Amino acid sequence: xxxxxxxxxxxxxxxxxxxxxxxxxxxxxxxxxxxxxxxxxxxxxxxxxxxxxxxxxxxxxxxxxxxxxxxxxxxxxxxxxxxxxxxxxxxxxxxxxxxxxxxxxxxxxxxxxxxxxxxxxxxxxxxxxxxxxxxxxxxxxxxxxxxxxxxxxxxxxx
Amino acid sequence: xxxxxxxxxxxxxxxxxxxxxxxxxxxxxxxxxxxxxxxxxxxxxxxxxxxxxxxxxxxxxxxxxxxxxxxxxxxxxxxxxxxxxxxxxxxxxxxxxxxxxxxxxxxxxxxxxxxxxxxxxxxxxxxxxxxxxxxxxxxxxxxxxxxxxxxxxxxxxxxxxxxxxx
Numbered sequence: 001x002x003x004x005x006x007x008x009x010x011x012x013x014x015x016x017x018x019x020x021x022x023x024x025x026x027x028x029x030x031x032x033x034x035x036x037x038x039x040x041x042x043x044x045x046x047x048x049x050x051x052x053x054x055x056x057x058x059x060x061x062x063x064x065x066x067x068x069x070x071x072x073x074x075x076x077x078x079x080x081x082x083x084x085x086x087x088x089x090x091x092x093x094x095x096x097x098x099x100x101x102x103x104x105x106x107x108x109x110x111x112x113x114x115x116x117x118x119x120x121x122x123x124x125x126x127x128x129x130x131x132x133x134x135x136x137x138x139x140x141x142x143x144x145x146x147x148x149x150x151x152x153x154x155x156x157x158x
Numbered sequence: 159x160x161x162x163x164x165x166x167x168x169x170x171x172x173x174x175x176x177x178x179x180x181x182x183x184x185x186x187x188x189x190x191x192x193x194x195x196x197x198x199x200x201x202x203x204x205x206x207x208x209x210x211x212x213x214x215x216x217x218x219x220x221x222x223x224x225x226x227x228x229x230x231x232x233x234x235x236x237x238x239x240x241x242x243x244x245x246x247x248x249x250x251x252x253x254x255x256x257x258x259x260x261x262x263x264x265x266x267x268x269x270x271x272x273x274x275x276x277x278x279x280x281x282x283x284x285x286x287x288x289x290x291x292x293x294x295x296x297x298x299x300x301x302x303x304x305x306x307x308x309x310x311x312x313x314x315x316x317x318x319x320x321x322x323x324x
Contacts, residue, residue, distance in 0.1 A: 015175050015179070018179075019175070019178075019179065019182070022179070022182050022183065022186060023182065025186055026182060026185055026186045026189065029186065029189030029190055029192075029193055030189055032193055033189055033192055033193050046199065047286060047287035047290040047291070049200075049290060049291065049294045050294070050300040051200070051202075051294045051297060051298055051300055051307060052199060052200030052201070052202070052294075053198075053200045053307070054198045054199065054200050055200065055201050122201065124199075125286050126286065127285065127286055127287035127290070128233065128285050128286065128287065129285070129286045130233055130282055130283045130284065130285070130286070130322075131227075131280040131281070131282065131283075131284045131285070131286055131288075131289045132280075132281070132282030132283065132284075132319050132320060132322060133282075134286055134289075135280075135316055135318075135319035136319060138206055138316070139319070142206065147206070148203075149203070149204050149206050150201040150202065150203050150204070151201065151202045151203075151204060151290060151293070152199050152200070152201060152202075153199065153200060153201075153202065153290050153294070154197050154198075154199050154200075155197045155198045155199065155200055156197070157197070
C-alpha cells in the first residue's frame with residue numbers, strides 16, 4: 001500500500017463547522033447582552049416585583065438616580081444614612097439640589113429649555129431605604145423643575 | 159493584454175479565512191466579557207405634578223382610595239390600611255389589598271381605572287420595598303397561569319411626607 005501522497009501533502013483542517021459554532025456563539029452573546037442596564041448600579045438592591053416589566057416605550061429623556069446605602073463586600077452597611085450615588089460621589093438627599101440644578105442646565109443646553117417637562121426621573125432606590133427619604137428626593141427633584149417620576153423595581157419570575 | 163489565467167476556465171477562488179476568524183473571535187470575546195446576567199428592570203410611574211394638588215379627581219366624585227402604611231422605627235411594616243379598613247401587616251395583607259382594589263374598580267380594564275387615583279401614605283421610616291409592593295398590588299395582578307398582567311389602577315401618587323419619628 002502506498003502512503004506517499006498523504007504523508008507528503010500539507011493538509012488544511014476544515015474550518016466550516018468551527019466558524020458555524022463561533023457565529024452561533026457570537027449571535028447568542030450579541031442578543032443576550034443588555035446595554036440598557038449600563039446605568040444600573042449594582043450597589044443598589046432594588047425591590048423585586050412580578051409586575052415590574054420593562055416599559056414598551058422608553059422615555060426620550062431620562063435622569064437615573066441611584067439611591068442606596070454604602071455597603072462593604074459582604075453587604076453590610078458602612079453608613080447608616082442612605083445616599084445618592086451620583087458621578088462616583090455619595091451625596092445625601094438634603095445636599096443634592098446643586099447637582100440636580102446642574103443636571104437641568106446641562107439638559108437645557110443640549111435639548112432646549114422646554115426639555116425639562118419631558119424628562120423622566122428614574123428612581124432606583126434600595127429596598128430598605130426609608131420611604132420618607134425617597135419622597136424627599138422626589139421633592140428636591142420637583143424643586144429643580146423635574147415633574148415626571150418613575151420608580152424602578154427588578155423583575156421577579158414566578 | 160493577455161489574460162492567461164482566464165483562458166484555463168473558472169478556478170475556485172479561495173477566501174482568506176484567517177482574518178475573518180480573527181475578527182469574529184475578537185467580537186466573541188468582547189460580547190462574552192460584557193455579558194452581565196441581570197434580571198430586567200421595570201418601572202412604576204407615579205403621578206407627582208408640581209405644586210397644584212390634583213383637583214381633577216375630586217371634581218369627578220370618584221372614590222378616593224388611600225393606602226396607608228404604618229411602620230415601626232426600623233421601617234418594618236406594622237399596619238396597612240385601605241381607607242379605614244385594616245389589612246394587617248403580612249404577605250396576606252398585600253393579597254387582601256389586591257382583592258379590595260379589584261372590588262373597587264369592578265373589573266380590570268374598566269374605563270374607571272384610568273381616572274381613579276390611589277394615594278400612598280407611608281410613614282417616614284417605612285422600608286421602600288413595602289411601598290413598591292403596595293403600588294404593585296394597586297396597579298395590577300400577574301396571573302401565573304396565562305402569564306398575563308391584569309391592569310388595575312394606573313395613577314399612583316404619594317401623600318405629603320411625614321416627619322420622622324422622634
